[in-house]
Amino acid sequence: MNTLSDTNYFELFGLAPRFTIDMHSLEQSFRQLQSELHPDRHAGNSEAEQRVALQKSTQVNDAYRTLRNPVTRARCLIDLAGVLGLEAKTLTPGFLMAQMEWRESIEDARHAGDVVALDALSKRLKHKVSIQEKDLASALDDEANFQLAEQRLNELFFYQKLRSEIDDALDQLDK
Amino acid sequence: MAYSEKVLDHYENPRNVGSMDKSDPHVGTGMVGAPACGDVMKLQIKVGDDGIIQDAKFKTYGCGSAIASSSLVTEWIKGKTLDQVMEIKNSDIAEELALPPVKIHCSVLAEDAIRAAVADLKAKQSSAKVAA
Numbered sequence: 001m002n003t004l005s006d007t008n009y010f011e012l013f014g015l016a017p018r019f020t021i022d023m024h025s026l027e028q029s030f031r032q033l034q035s036e037l038h039p040d041r042h043a044g045n046s047e048a049e050q051r052v053a054l055q056k057s058t059q060v061n062d063a064y065r066t067l068r069n070p071v072t073r074a075r076c077l078i079d080l081a082g083v084l085g086l087e088a089k090t091l092t093p094g095f096l097m098a099q100m101e102w103r104e105s106i107e108d109a110r111h112a113g114d115v116v117a118l119d120a121l122s123k124r125l126k127h128k129v130s131i132q133e134k135d136l137a138s139a140l141d142d143e144a145n146f147q148l149a150e151q152r153l154n155e156l157f158f159y160q161k162l163r164s165e166i167d168d169a170l171d172q173l174d175k
Numbered sequence: 176m177a178y179s180e181k182v183l184d185h186y187e188n189p190r191n192v193g194s195m196d197k198s199d200p201h202v203g204t205g206m207v208g209a210p211a212c213g214d215v216m217k218l219q220i221k222v223g224d225d226g227i228i229q230d231a232k233f234k235t236y237g238c239g240s241a242i243a244s245s246s247l248v249t250e251w252i253k254g255k256t257l258d259q260v261m262e263i264k265n266s267d268i269a270e271e272l273a274l275p276p277v278k279i280h281c282s283v284l285a286e287d288a289i290r291a292a293v294a295d296l297k298a299k300q301s302s303a304k305v306a307a
Contacts, residue, residue, distance in 0.1 A: 090210050099208060100236070103215060155210075158208065
């Protein structure tokens, strides 16, 4: 089965390959495409044509999922740029130290059963992530600096981990 | 995930957890992280004037294998020279702990942490020499 390349993920929905995309038009194109590819519309066609429509529908789902999520969208753009030799060695000691402090704060709050503290951390994290995504957008869309984008993306992974740690702690205290 | 007995032992009774003074000229601090799993690891070594590692401490936020890898490493590096600990390979750690292939990256992280701690200490020592 031939799969769509990353470029076509954007082309598929009529979008320019950029980090900053219009979520509303992504959503609309997605619905439009899926309704065109719906099996009911191809019921009268040959078996081969029906199979192609089904394959395409799967690809549209993959593409939509990839572009909707900022992390996989950024990954897709960096891969598209085809810059090799980008490795995760770019994390700075300062960033890692801050991660250590985040994890300590989350752990302390979890042990203390301090929901208020966890909510405050959650808020702070939300703010951090939004700044991080803006930085990632400017590295990709404005500067086309893929080395920097890779670093920002790697950092974003750590923030995702913090998000799940905070959510787990809150879930645990909820019970 | 079925952990080996050695991993469980280090996970349940981690050795040398803690922190040392980062600004101490005899202390080297290595900070490493793995974006794929969000694990962070801090390894600190304290080296005497004879160049032997007297003490080691770690703090790891991660899975059982990451904790076990760093705990094991603190035991291994005590009493060794900087050159000797630079020879420790992630495969040694993985073998000792019987890590499955999906957890090899935890042992890589521990090896990276040793290198980072040694590099930090050497950088401190050479800048101290310049100052003197």
